[in-house]
Amino acid sequence: MDYKKFERHMPYCLECGDLIRYGRTDKRFCCDDCKSKYHNEQAKKGRLYRNKVNALIRKNYEILDLLVHEGIDSADLGEMLLRGFTPTVMTSCHRSGRHHVYGCYDIKYRMTEAKVYSVMKLKNL
Numbered sequence: 303m304d305y306k307k308f309e310r311h312m313p314y315c316l317e318c319g320d321l322i323r324y325g326r327t328d329k330r331f332c333c334d335d336c337k338s339k340y341h342n343e344q345a346k347k348g349r350l351y352r353n354k355v356n357a358l359i360r361k362n363y364e365i366l367d368l369l370v371h372e373g374i375d376s377a378d379l380g381e382m383l384l385r386g387f388t389p390t391v392m393t394s395c396h397r398s399g400r401h402h403v404y405g406c407y408d409i410k411y412r413m414t415e416a417k418v419y420s421v422m423k424l425k426n427l
């Protein structure tokens with residue numbers, strides 16, 4: 303019997319890469335330790351990613367909130383980027399007529415490739 307050919311069709315453990323020699327054909331881990339290690343790592347990656355996005359949203363809010371406090375409703379996008387604004391991160395987006403209205407929590411704004419405008423904070427939440 304050609305064992306090498308047989309082994310090629312056997313799955314490898316997603317965590318350690320060892321060959322899974324027995325069990326169900328759809329088994330993905332060689333043991334329970336590898337299974338929990340893998341799932342813990344996936345959960346950690348998810349947490350880190352969410353924390354990173356939350357930090358970007360917080361930074362955007364700081365920048366937009368400063369504009370609102372200064373009574374400025376329009377700003378150059380280039381300057382916003384220099385301050386650390388991330389235009390691809392927002393908490394809401396909806397279409398209003400021909401334009402999109404973006405949201406960072408209670409602050410709404412419109413945006414083109416050149417500027418952020420109509421920046422306003424919602425009242426009476």
Ligand SMILES: [Zn+2]
Binds near residue numbers: 315316320332
């Ligand atoms: Zn393993």
